[in-house]
Amino acid sequence: MVSSNTALFRAAALSLPLIFLGSHSALSQDAKPSDNQWIITLGGSVEYGPSYEGSKHLSFSGMPSFDFRRFGEAPEYSAPDDNIDYGLFDIGGVDIGPVVGLRGGRSAFDDSELQGLHSVQWNLDAGVFAQYWPIEDRLRVRAETRQALWGGDGLLADLYLDWFQPVGDRWLLSAGPRLSLANGASMRNNFAVSAEEAAKSGRVEAFDANGGVKSIGFTVAATYTFSPAWSVQIYDKYNRLVGDAATSPITSKLGSADQNVIGIMLSRSFQIGF
Numbered sequence: 001m002v003s004s005n006t007a008l009f010r011a012a013a014l015s016l017p018l019i020f021l022g023s024h025s026a027l028s029q030d031a032k033p034s035d036n037q038w039i040i041t042l043g044g045s046v047e048y049g050p051s052y053e054g055s056k057h058l059s060f061s062g063m064p065s066f067d068f069r070r071f072g073e074a075p076e077y078s079a080p081d082d083n084i085d086y087g088l089f090d091i092g093g094v095d096i097g098p099v100v101g102l103r104g105g106r107s108a109f110d111d112s113e114l115q116g117l118h119s120v121q122w123n124l125d126a127g128v129f130a131q132y133w134p135i136e137d138r139l140r141v142r143a144e145t146r147q148a149l150w151g152g153d154g155l156l157a158d159l160y161l162d163w164f165q166p167v168g169d170r171w172l173l174s175a176g177p178r179l180s181l182a183n184g185a186s187m188r189n190n191f192a193v194s195a196e197e198a199a200k201s202g203r204v205e206a207f208d209a210n211g212g213v214k215s216i217g218f219t220v221a222a223t224y225t226f227s228p229a230w231s232v233q234i235y236d237k238y239n240r241l242v243g244d245a246a247t248s249p250i251t252s253k254l255g256s257a258d259q260n261v262i263g264i265m266l267s268r269s270f271q272i273g274f
Contacts, residue, residue, distance in 0.1 A: 037071035041269040045080075045233075049261030052106030052120070053190055054241060054248065056256035059110075063102070063263070071271060077137060077164045079174055080221050080235040080265065083144060085129045099129040099144050103153060113254045116200030120190055124149045125156065139163055140176075154186025162219075175220040178239065184211040191248035204249035215239040215259070229269050237261045 043065035051059045066084050069075065083101035090096075105122040108114045127146035133139065142160040162176035182190075187209035198206040217239030225231045240246075241257040251257055 036274045038272055038274070039069050039071055039073075039075075039269055040272055041065075041067040041075075041267055043067075043265050043267035045263045045265035047261050047263035049237075049263075050255075050259050051110045052104060053259070054245065054251040054255040054257075055106070055111060056254075057111055061104075063265075065265065065267065077140070077162075077172065077174065079142075079160060079162050079176070079219055080233060080263065081158075081160075081178070081219050081237055082142070083129070083146070085144075094130055094132045096128065096130045098126065099146060100124065100126045101144075101146050103148065111254065113203055114250075116202070117193065117197050117204075117250070120153070121151050123151055123153045125153070127155075137164065148186070151189075152185055153189050155183040156186060156214075157181045160219075170225045172223040172225075173221070174223075176218070178215070178217040178219060178237075179213065180215045180217070180239070182211060182214040182245075184209075187211050187214065187244055191245050191250055193249060204253055207244075207248050207250075209244040209248055212243050214243065214245045215241050217259075231267045233265045233267070235263050235265070237263070 045063045045065065047061050047063060048058060049061070051057045067075075067078075068086075083099050085099040086097045087095040088097040101124070103123040103125060105120045106114065107119040108117070125146035125148045127144065129142065129144045131140055131142035134141065140160070140162045142162070143157070144160075145155065145157045147155050157180070159179040159181075160176060162174050165173045167173060191207070191209040193201075193204050193207045195206040198204055217237065219235065219237045221233055221235035223231055223233040237260070239259045241251055241259060245251060246257040
């Protein structure tokens, strides 16, 4: 089950595939390159994983994806947990630009054992990404730093290392480790328990969460390209909460430090002009 705010967001996310499936602006293979022509890629995924960060209960959710590039530019490989970005600068081979993402929430509606604990609202975040390809189109190093836009949900920093391996003309496999860090505000919002909350809950003790390493993990994906316009991707994202995120009674007593998400995403690309 999901909270009302999270349910609303997930319902909107799950409706995205219906929107782009009905689009009539298909990607044209005969169009000529132009400075005002762009390739837009919209995607919608269905995921099965923890109902909230640290939960032991699993549920379905939806997630949108979006990408755009100039017509004539080759599509760049990406991982399923990359957030939406746009490269503005290339400094010595390092691509740098803005990035935006989504954060899930939680409430007692997700889990009755959360009664008495504060809710965490879903959020948007924004920041900067940087990535570098030590081996072109094969090995990628990426970092994202994102600040929540409201609600005091704090700052996250994610580090990625991925190997991309084409198989034939249509398959692309990718895999790599993950490291996630969070500042004090983010850790307290998601994993701290005040003395008042502990008294109301009766299930957990008070706990103060500090900033630091939040999780380590691994992501694998397989993408199949049907045509220049259509592709499908299946993936698995595993993260192990560590430090205060794992020690928190929200995780250790009510939930689980093992966080695994499996998903499938359908994407469509089409051309637009301005």
